[in-house]
Amino acid sequence: MYREGRTVEVSGSASVSAPPDVFTVILEVSSTRDSASLAQGDVTGQCSKLIDSLINLGLQKKAISTERFSVTPDYELIFDDNRREVKLKGFKASSWMTINSRELDLAGRILDVVVDGGLTQIHSAGFGATNWQEHAYDALRDAAKDARMKAIAIAEGLGVNLGNAVSVTTDSNDHRSYYRHELDEARYCRSETSPVATPDAIKGAATIRATFKLLTGSSKVFQFTNKDSNLWFNSFQPNRRGKRIEDVISLSENLRLEVSVEDLDGNTVVQRAVLSALNKGQPGLKVIEGKEDWRQQLGTYGGDYLLVINRVSYV
Incomplete structure (x- = not known):
């Protein structure tokens, strides 16, 4: 059985290309x-x-x-x-x-x-390619996404949820190692006998390693106050074990949370809803599926409830 604090380490890779100029x-x-x-x-x-x-x-x-x-x-x-x-x-x-x-x-x-x-x-x-650095950053971003998707797949297979990344490493030379297409023995050749062909693209790659938290048990339950007519809220309080939702999930990410809602006595009041991260200057979540049930059961203002996170995915 997984205990709070367990992590998973994954690697992510991506390739990138740009026309030579x-x-x-x-x-x-x-x-x-x-x-x-x-x-x-x-x-x-x-x-x-x-x-x-x-x-x-x-x-x-x-x-x-x-x-x-x-x-x-x-x-x-x-x-x-x-x-x-x-x-x-x-x-x-x-x-x-x-x-x-x-x-x-x-x-x-x-x-x-x-x-x-x-x-x-x-x-x-x-x-x-003179703008190669921009493409190199794209490769790093794509490598990070690849690592995160692998971590999500592993977490789902284990029946747990994925938390924030706690460490990331990358080879500092990896994303720039192919920014040039070198000519073989250029110092010895003449174009009359060895024509210089322009490559179709300059190619490169990036690889990272990332460690993510694995979330189980009580870390999936958070107390919140439903207080906004637009159904987005940010008043997530520490749950019964003192955790805040921001401590285990980055609300600035492109998240998709499948949740249910309980009252403070543990009774289920919303069977299923889907939330997404909404950043309006401060972390928050917005109901994107199951709005009608949410409004009917919780109303639009007031009330303290427990948010039970059943599944976390990234979009």
């Missing part, structure tokens, strides 16, 4: 020379040529950004007999560049320009 290349331009000035000149000149070539291709200058420029000594470790020696080989200058093209059909030609330019190493190249 940007082609991104992240590359590094570098040169090692005997002097720092020569290495810096190589990198500065190559970056300038590369930017000019990309603009001539049809890209706007704002689609190209350079960052992380550095010049560092380049050392070589030499082992001679049992002696180890560190020797200065020269100086390495490098600058990183990011290219974001909204013209997806230019992907192959962009790679050609980068590869042909020399002194460059492509670190990543692929298609992406």
